[in-house]
Amino acid sequence: MSEGLRERKKRQTKQRISDIATGLFLEHGFVTVTIAEIADAADVSVNTVYNYFPAKEDLFLDRGESVVDRLSGHVRGRREGESAADAVLRELRADVEAVSPTVGLFPGWADFMKVITEAHALRSRLWAIQQEVVDRLTRTLAEETGAAEGDPLPGLVAGQLAWVHSTLMAWIGDEMTKCRKPAEVSREALVLLDEMEDLLSEKVLNYAVRGAK
Structure with a gap:
């Protein structure tokens, strides 16, 4: 079954948030970076981040x-x-x-x-x-x-x-x-x-x- 447009956009959004978070963690450290900072860098709301990643650790160990x-x-x-x-x-x-x-x-x-x-x-x-x-x-x-x-x-x-x-x-x-x-x-x-x-x-x-x- 092929991936629909909605599913593809959700997957791409999730990957983009994870990639941005990983970059911030690598630059500043895991403890220092906040979810709010990740949301701001990804141009999404804090709730959106939590919708995709229930815990902060999931953003780094997302696979x-x-x-x-x-x-x-x-x-x-x-x-x-x-x-x-x-x-x-x-x-x-x-x-x-x-x-x-x-x-x-x-x-x-x-x-x-x-x-x-x-x-x-x-x-x-x-x-x-x-x-x-x-x-x-x-x-x-x-x-x-x-x-x-x-x-x-x-x-x-x-x-x-x-x-x-x-x-x-x-x-x-x-x-x-x-x-x-x-x-x-x-x-x-x-x-x-x-x-x-x-x-x-x-x-x-x-x-x-x-x-x-």
């Missing part, structure tokens, strides 16, 4: 839902004969090799992370998003494997795969704050992924293998 579902999406899209871990590792390697911004491989990542580390509210929201990633992935693995209620395996495997993702992101973030070139960090991140894969057990690596259709 939370896509982040929450990313690992689950990799699992749902795994190939025939591919396990959940294989799919996640394959997709992460592809992002790293492509020097993708989705894994923090861009020059502005250091500035982005600085805003988060300086604001308790953003750190708390980021932690909550990471927990949602594990919860969503646990449900996805349970659905994909038909696990019985109370089976601990989906949660255990989800925790391991989320650890790979969060560790990779944290390492890349640390390296990018040193003003290193994204391509250099990318090469070393691939080595880190190999090392983390070696730490995963065979049970994790062979969990939720997709059968032939």
Whole structure:
């Protein structure tokens, strides 16, 4: 179903407000900037800002839902004969090799992370998003494997795969704050992924293998 004019305008307005807010946060810090200042810069009312973003943190971490579902999406899209871990590792390697911004491989990542580390509210929201990633992935693995209620395996495997993702992101973030070139960090991140894969057990690596259709 194609996007209607009204929906497109709402999406564009939401994105514009978020982009303007992010620019202000990067320049002045998250705590200092007010919703009123964001509304004024975006030429909208304060109520309009809150209509699109219920909390101030949502203005900066506005892609939370896509982040929450990313690992689950990799699992749902795994190939025939591919396990959940294989799919996640394959997709992460592809992002790293492509020097993708989705894994923090861009020059502005250091500035982005600085805003988060300086604001308790953003750190708390980021932690909550990471927990949602594990919860969503646990449900996805349970659905994909038909696990019985109370089976601990989906949660255990989800925790391991989320650890790979969060560790990779944290390492890349640390390296990018040193003003290193994204391509250099990318090469070393691939080595880190190999090392983390070696730490995963065979049970994790062979969990939720997709059968032939």
